[in-house]
Amino acid sequence: MQFLSDNAASVHPVIWAAMKAADAPDSPYDGDAVSQRLDEAFSAVFGRECAVLWVATGTAANCLALSAMVQPHGGVVCHREAHIEMDEGGAPGFYLHGAKLLLAGGASAKLAPSDIRAVIDPIRDDVHQVQPHAISITQASEYGCSYRPDEVAAIAELAKERGLGLHMDGARFANACAFLGGSAADAAGPVDALSFGFVKNGGMSAEAIVFFDTELADVARYRRKRAGHLQSKGRYLAAQLLAMLDGDVWLHNARTANSAALEIASVAGERLMHPVEANEIFLRCTPAERETLRSQNFDFYDWGDDAARLVAAWNTPQEHAMKLAQAIAAL
Structure with a gap:
């Protein structure tokens, strides 16, 4: 994912x-x-x-x-x-x-x-x-x-x-x-x-x-x-x-990506490093927690030693965003 x-x-x-x-x-x-x-x-x-x-x-x-x-x-x-x-x-x-x-x-x-x-x-x-x-x-x-x-x-x-x-x-x-x-x-x-x-x-x-x-x-x-x-x-x-x-395909695509990002951010709580105002999410996340997410088939970039960057796209399935949100909530 x-x-x-x-x-x-x-x-x-x-x-x-x-x-x-x-x-x-x-x-x-x-x-x-x-x-x-x-x-x-x-x-x-x-x-x-x-x-x-x-x-x-x-x-x-x-x-x-x-x-x-x-x-x-x-x-x-x-x-x-x-x-x-x-x-x-x-x-x-x-x-x-x-x-x-x-x-x-x-x-x-x-x-x-x-x-x-x-x-x-x-x-x-x-x-x-x-x-x-x-x-x-x-x-x-x-x-x-x-x-x-x-x-x-x-x-x-x-x-x-x-x-x-x-x-x-x-x-x-x-x-x-x-x-x-x-x-x-x-x-x-x-x-x-x-x-x-x-x-x-x-x-x-x-x-x-x-x-x-x-x-x-x-x-x-x-x-x-x-x-x-x-x-x-x-x-x-x-x-x-x-x-x-x-x-307005450009705007529709962006709304879809933003919606997926908000789905993920909704469970992040104090993990959020910055407000989510587009399609990127920056999370406080230890190396062990990042490995846990990757073991569940989520792909993302590390952001320094203790954070992750997650980016939703125009074609991100809402199901994938929901699964990632559940995985973050379970950390």
Whole structure:
């Protein structure tokens, strides 16, 4: 019973159907009819104009978005547990040509304006120190916690005040939307660019960079090509994104995953390390207890010496979530 990662989940059937439908001659790269529909489709989701680029991975989405707003001599303020710091193998430094990540603290891997000020206020305004050029936040955070609209708005206000770009890593953006219960626009807030994750939510090989500052998209198009992410048959990536938007498949999938996570969390009690506000559960769990769960055919990641990370996916059977909940309650 798989709770290792939503990356390990199968591909949603609508994705295969959409790619098959796109399997006809068309213009190469992003000049095809399917790719040309992305801006309009995502603008409808967010209720405001945006420009959308497809890429193959979340790492590329994050780093290409940031590269359009950060100069090589600048820095990006992010949480010290952020994916761009912990899990992208130095890709930000590669794509941003040496720009620095400026690490901040914050509960449950979320940033507040005070956390950001604690990093940027001591920086002298001179050439001897790395100047902040952007802020990156994660929706939902690395510990599965969602920013409320007012929290994003407060960070956006600070970014505007300091002349900084604002990027949102939305690898699990759909799960945050499902938890918050509002619109995609509410969950994104006034950010400049959003890495909208699809692969973790039933997609196969396509992620979206959504630019609300459309001038940044003009820069990113060149950088995408230079980085080797301008695929010659881009219509297959665009088809995946549109298929997930059609009929709100992306949101339905996220609600299903979140529901399974809540089923598990309902019995965890004081074992819970963070609120469950998406599809991830972090449990205090000894090595012996983890072995007990694995002996019952549950697969998951260890999280340090005394914790486990459990991730529900769009196709997690409710029966599996119930069985895991019973197993945790019995520890």
